[in-house]
Amino acid sequence: MAGNRSLGKMAATALLLAFAALLLYLFGLFVMVLWLSVRDPGSSAFMRATLSELRASDPDAEIKYRWVPYENISDHLKRAVVASEDANFLDHYGVEWEAIRKAWEYNRRQAERGASRMRGGSTITQQLAKNLFLSGSRSYVRKAQELVLTYMIETVMSKRRILELYLNVAQWGTNVFGAEAAARHYYKTGADRLGAQQAARLASMLPRPAYYDEHGNTAYLNSRTSTIRKRMQLVEIPE
Template sequence: MSTRKINKTKVVFVALLAALAAALLYLFGLFVMVLWLSVKNPSSSAFMKATLNELRASDPDASLKFQWVPYDQISNHLKRAVVASEDSKFVEHEGVEWDAIRKAWIYNQKQAERGKSKRRGGSTITQQLAKNLFLSESRTYLRKAQELVLTYMIEFVMSKERILELYLNIAQWGSDVFGAEAAARHYFKTSAGGLSRYQSAKLASMLPRPDYYDEHRNTSYLNSRTATIQKRMRMVDIP
């Protein structure tokens, strides 16, 4: 082998080692953040920061409605409603429901072929938490890969109770409303712990389109979805 080819091989090898080292360092950094959040309550999230930046583009004084509340101070009705709506097998799976992802992909492909914009998600509560805490709303394969890595890290480090506690506290429930406490006060003038069965089901119904339902609170679909979730609540387990 010529000296030129040897030098080229060395360059490629060094580049690969550098890329591997960078990837491992990145993963280690993510794992440290997940460990930290297993015991510390976040004051914000990636989605909250992105939303605040958008709001301040038109109103420099804009702020978010957000107040952390411990797991035992959140209504069990809301816990059941969210699990029934978003991830009925939450307490059973290990973070990712691959069959649900496959079905959502097939459904979305058919919708695209028909020229329809409605899409279905296959993400679990843990996946949604990973995305909301650390990532963006982009739909790239890289972002999805990051989400999956974070999901397994979260499931490995945290209990199901902690995962649901984090999710309920940072989920978006309005254009500037984040978390169960702020949502309960914004929509029903009560606390997260005081939410009724109906109120909880309605909040869970809003999760897929929080901005829209902040403005349209009594659509026929929302009311129908609320009734459906109420029926399902008794059939799910919560941590």
């Protein structure tokens, strides 16, 4: 009997310690989100992971990245990215559950047909959470972390700040991150000088940036660019 009580106390203690560790972890995440609401990041988890992968085969590999403030990014690119990635960006609170459900159903049908092209249901805020803090791995634990971070970001940051961060850390090529580096890499100009067609093409590259960096124009990319170009004036962006 005494042994059972002792085991029960040990289990309760372990549970309390695990709960305390979880609270400490969440507090640490919240502090990082608060910090990034007012400070510009020098890099992101995705950048660091990409650099590590590139240096495995090329020790001299570098990441192309240059931060620029929101007002120094073309409105064309802001509209193109919202139109392409998250048309309801200004209206949701970080997660669109219906979009996730539809993406899951679409991907299931694609898998049944043996098709490789999949659809994501993540919002810009979810993608920002993943890019800033997490890895590209797929697991329920990582998805749970992403959701927690997404709600933290939406609670602490304005939509303008969220979009500013996303445009600056999004991957646009094998080693290209952020709107400024992308504009210079593909068009030899600054992010503030991007035209509507250029912006639509960059936004269309986001789902597979390394692939399009290597292969250039494809029939699908051209078609997607045309679609995004038409949608750009239908979306609103933070002022």
